[in-house]
Amino acid sequence: MSRYPKLLRLVVLLTLLILGLVYISTYHREYVNSISDKSMNTISDIYKQNFGETTTESEEQQPEVLEEKPENASNDEKKAEEAPKEQEQQSNENENENKNQEQEQEQPSNQEEPKKEVDNAVTSNPQFKITDNGDIDKPNNGIPPKLTTFPGAEYVRENATFVTLARNSDLWELVESINHVEDRFNRKFKYDWVFLNDKPFDENFIKVTTNLVSGKTHYGLIPPEHWSFPDWIDKDRAALVREEMRAKKIIYGDSVPYRHMCRFESGFFWRQPVMNQFKYYWRVEPGIKLYCDIDYDVFKYMAENKLKYGFTISLYEYRETIATLWDNVKKFLTEGGEKYLAKNNLMNYVSDNNGDDYNLCHFWSNFEIGDLDFWRGEAYRSFFKFLDQAGGFFYERWGDAPVHSIAASLFLNKNEIHHFEDIGYYHAPFHHCPTTEEMRTDRRCVCNPDENFAWKGYSCTPKFYNAYGLTRPKGWSEQSE
Numbered sequence: 001m002s003r004y005p006k007l008l009r010l011v012v013l014l015t016l017l018i019l020g021l022v023y024i025s026t027y028h029r030e031y032v033n034s035i036s037d038k039s040m041n042t043i044s045d046i047y048k049q050n051f052g053e054t055t056t057e058s059e060e061q062q063p064e065v066l067e068e069k070p071e072n073a074s075n076d077e078k079k080a081e082e083a084p085k086e087q088e089q090q091s092n093e094n095e096n097e098n099k100n101q102e103q104e105q106e107q108p109s110n111q112e113e114p115k116k117e118v119d120n121a122v123t124s125n126p127q128f129k130i131t132d133n134g135d136i137d138k139p140n141n142g143i144p145p146k147l148t149t150f151p152g153a154e155y156v157r158e159n160a161t162f163v164t165l166a167r168n169s170d171l172w173e174l175v176e177s178i179n180h181v182e183d184r185f186n187r188k189f190k191y192d193w194v195f196l197n198d199k200p201f202d203e204n205f206i207k208v209t210t211n212l213v214s215g216k217t218h219y220g221l222i223p224p225e226h227w228s229f230p231d232w233i234d235k236d237r238a239a240l241v242r243e244e245m246r247a248k249k250i251i252y253g254d255s256v257p258y259r260h261m262c263r264f265e266s267g268f269f270w271r272q273p274v275m276n277q278f279k280y281y282w283r284v285e286p287g288i289k290l291y292c293d294i295d296y297d298v299f300k301y302m303a304e305n306k307l308k309y310g311f312t313i314s315l316y317e318y319r320e321t322i323a324t325l326w327d328n329v330k331k332f333l334t335e336g337g338e339k340y341l342a343k344n345n346l347m348n349y350v351s352d353n354n355g356d357d358y359n360l361c362h363f364w365s366n367f368e369i370g371d372l373d374f375w376r377g378e379a380y381r382s383f384f385k386f387l388d389q390a391g392g393f394f395y396e397r398w399g400d401a402p403v404h405s406i407a408a409s410l411f412l413n414k415n416e417i418h419h420f421e422d423i424g425y426y427h428a429p430f431h432h433c434p435t436t437e438e439m440r441t442d443r444r445c446v447c448n449p450d451e452n453f454a455w456k457g458y459s460c461t462p463k464f465y466n467a468y469g470l471t472r473p474k475g476w477s478e479q480s481e
Contacts, residue, residue, distance in 0.1 A: 158299035160280035173286040220274035265400035291424025292443035311363035314460040326358035340379035346409040349467040361460035362405035435473040455480040
């Protein structure tokens with residue numbers, strides 16, 4: 001029996017020992033956690049005092065939520081909240097200002113093309129100003145360097161414009177013409193464009209054409225006296241002529257508007273106030289096409305070579321439409337106009353017998369690039385006035401093309417007239433395609449050389465080359481068949 005009390009005491013002691021160990025372990029763990037929490041709080045407080053609030057990666061990705069502050073918030077608290085925002089706003093403004101300054105430096109003024117490194121050849125040409133930034137189109141190959149756009153040169157345009165006579169109803173046919181001219185030439189040079197009409201242009205015409213032209217657009221209203229029968233015209237006689245031409249099926253023979261157009265283009269387009277500001281012009285009509293790239297400035301080419309008139313297509317006129325035109329030309333010359341004849345003229349282009357008769361050759365005036373001062377000059381003014389008084393625009397059907405061509409051939413020296421062999425052009429029904437394969441390739445032409453009208457039997461271009469003394473381009477004979 002004495003063994004059991006000893007065993008019982010041993011069990012009690014072991015139990016107390018275990019309980020003591022459990023208590024000590026629990027207390028130690030709570031104490032360590034307490035010390036750790038205090039340490040972490042202390043470190044966090046120190047970090048906040050020196051570096052401000054810290055955020056976790058997930059917190060940074062959350063959108064900013066703006067909370068309204070109570071009205072009784074202290075001024076100091078509001079200022080403390082607004083200060084970082086003001087600093088951020090100021091920083092954004094500074095960044096935007098810097099970006100704007102960089103963009104202003106990158107974009108040249110006056111809508112000029114950006115420029116690249118300067119070519120040495122341009123430094124001797126007073127037509128150009130030198131800059132040192134940007135990029136422009138490549139120089140043209142095969143054209144004298146002074147006539148092209150140089151890398152690094154700030155381009156100086158000539159005082160020139162395109163000019164188009166059109167009705168509102170011509171808009172969508174004209175859109176195609178503008179697109180051809182802009183794509184092949186004017187997107188590089190950005191010349192102005194003048195539109196003329198005997199009726200006011202409507203809002204849609206102005207909006208569409210302005211949007212398409214890379215230069216400025218101008219719109220002129222033709223006065224009634226420039227688009228009507230003059231007082232000295234017998235309208236009954238004119239009506240009888242139109243009826244006779246209709247019966248003979250002469251093209252535009254019975255048309256009154258066509259006659260007004262021919263008279264206007266002969267003597268009045270260059271008198272319009274909107275044209276007074278320009279020296280050179282390029283006439284463009286609805287429905288034309290340009291087949292080739294034109295990488296040089298044709299207006300600068302005209303100016304630097306002292307040219308007064310340029311064409312692409314040359315052909316014979318219908319004799320029935322100008323039956324008495326040459327008789328009136330000779331009468332003008334014998335009554336004082338002979339003094340206007342140029343010494344080195346192209347009489348042999350318009351006459352095969354030294355001026356006795358007109359051979360019907362003329363430059364097709366739906367494409368012409370010219371010097372307006374020639375039409376404004378005394379010689380042409382006197383010439384047109386004489387022909388206008390004769391009444392042939394209405395008693396026959398004199399066209400502006402033979403009138404322009406005869407005047408240019410007689411009153412200009414031959415070296416003032418230029419055939420733009422390199423310009424691919426179409427006006428129904430004739431095509432002009434550069435004659436040589438090299439030129440067609442260089443200018444990315446899309447015309448069929450077999451359709452080139454220049455050397456066909458009905459073309460007057462061979463007569464022009466003969467009268468001028470020019471050598472015909474390589475391959476012309478193959479295209480004459």
